[in-house]
Amino acid sequence: MTAKDKLLSASLAVIRTKGYAATTVDDLCAAAGVTKGAFFHHFKSKEDLGVAAAQYWGEHTGGLFAGAEYHRPADPLDRILAYLDFRESLLSAEVPAFTCLAGTMLQEVYATTPTIREAAFLSITDHAQTLEHDYDQAIALYGRPDCPNAQSLALHTQTVLQGAFVLAKGYGGPEVVRESIAHLRRYLMLLLVRPN
Amino acid sequence: MTAKDKLLSASLAVIRTKGYAATTVDDLCAAAGVTKGAFFHHFKSKEDLGVAAAQYWGEHTGGLFAGAEYHRPADPLDRILAYLDFRESLLSAEVPAFTCLAGTMLQEVYATTPTIREAAFLSITDHAQTLEHDYDQAIALYGRPDCPNAQSLALHTQTVLQGAFVLAKGYGGPEVVRESIAHLRRYLMLLLVRPN
């Protein structure tokens, strides 16, 4: 494992815990077990690492979701519900372990560091897009007449999760995320009605 | 207007724009038009100001919502819908002008500064509580059998708004907040059904 990988991997944990601005380059080096020289060999600035961390986060989570089981069900609504189950299964007791690096960074640096804002936001919208197909098919099959479109529902799904992470940081635990996912599930079940 | 008020007032704008960690004491003094001596006369540390800013935010928004028109309608569901309309009316083009100081600070310092975490979180839960009465009455009148309780709905309302603010920082505008409020409105209308 190269120093670059160690730094990127460590940055996920450290930045999610302390936030981007409060994280110092020395913090990252200490957590990664490398020296400052190695840091600036691989990243030309702290901002450069911030952008790389957001991209790394996107690839990291992208792989996690792409390889998950929730794509299995034949029915698109079942896949969406399985996605929500999967999101719940990712929750753990420690807040920094389940919250979103992209959301954290985005909220912090959106006005000051456009490069990081773009990279972090892209990782969120990219992930939202992976849900659109399933929503599209579910809407076609089960959507009520007043059902919003797939893009909007996919985005709203992420909105609810991001908001829940903020509240979870207040409570110090994941319970509120479970509750928000339950609301989302209920909303979807009211919009997408299986004939019976 | 005293230096303390100027600092608190300026802190709302500055911290919402740059975030708490990236905001320096000098930034705040410059924005407030006071000197550093004045700052440390009124606040014993930067953290102390952070706590005071979160409390000030709670009072500031508390007054805004308490005095708003959305309490007028006789029907509780109408009051809730009017609340959502009011939230929409607060949106403007500039992101820092409509986002939530408490949510921003909470996400940033939840693990590092418990005093600020508590103050910021309290301002969110306090505000959520002001909705519970209306939700309670609306549920009693119109709630479907599977309708969640008032506390949970009030909290979910804040969750959706907080998440929408995160996304808005990515888009650089309030459109996504409007869309999320529309989803929330639709969810509530499916849960709380007026007999007709």
Added chain:
DNA sequence: TACGACATACCAACCAGTTGGTATGTGTGT
């Protein structure tokens, strides 16, 4: 004259980034 409300000048610690150097490949001509 005592005290609250500021202002000015200053400091020690910290932080992003630099410098100069070492160790270990890696390709190339002979």
Added chain:
DNA sequence: ACACACATACCAACTGGTTGGTATGTCGTA
């Protein structure tokens, strides 16, 4: 096979500007 040129990966020590915080002084008012 071997020397040479060069590149990559990394390290330890340093620097200059920044930052939170302090020490001390001044002014108005009760």
